[in-house]
Amino acid sequence: MKKHVIGRREKISLPEWDLFMISAKVDTGAYTNAIHCEWMEEKVIDGEEVLEFKLLSPKHRLFKDTTFRTNRYSLKKVKNSFGGAELRYKITTKVVMFDEEFETEFTLSDRSKMRNAILLGRKMLKGRFIVDVDETNLSKKSKASQK
Numbered sequence: 001m002k003k004h005v006i007g008r009r010e011k012i013s014l015p016e017w018d019l020f021m022i023s024a025k026v027d028t029g030a031y032t033n034a035i036h037c038e039w040m041e042e043k044v045i046d047g048e049e050v051l052e053f054k055l056l057s058p059k060h061r062l063f064k065d066t067t068f069r070t071n072r073y074s075l076k077k078v079k080n081s082f083g084g085a086e087l088r089y090k091i092t093t094k095v096v097m098f099d100e101e102f103e104t105e106f107t108l109s110d111r112s113k114m115r116n117a118i119l120l121g122r123k124m125l126k127g128r129f130i131v132d133v134d135e136t137n138l139s140k141k142s143k144a145s146q147k
Helices: none
Strands: 004-006 010-016 018-024 032-045 049-054 067-070 071-081 085-097 100-109 118-120 130-131
Touching: 010 118, 049 085, 071 100
Parallel strands: 004 130, 018 118, 032 100
Antiparallel strands: 010 018, 010 085, 032 049, 032 118, 049 067, 071 085, 085 100
């Protein structure tokens, strides 16, 4: 598989969440991807455990106040940026970059104190991308990402 060069920040699309060309920080120090989420709740609907959640902050320009629901989730212990361990919900969705769509995992995290609502970690980057810290938004130049 050909590896694409990406910069320290990239525009990605998350079509299942109706988010297109949203900025994400590339962080080779992080293992998993994270996305900002202020509200999430586990429920039982029709006998099935589901996770409902809303993505981004109401202050974010792409915030839509949409409640998403998935039964494909788990709890994961994650070391946060301050070195402490915390339990986070982990969910799977599709990402589009460089005209390619692939599934990857995101943890739902309160990133309100962080500059970027989305963080891309090593697990998704490995085998797919090479990071050039001098660059930004290299994936933006591909056509399919801009739907």
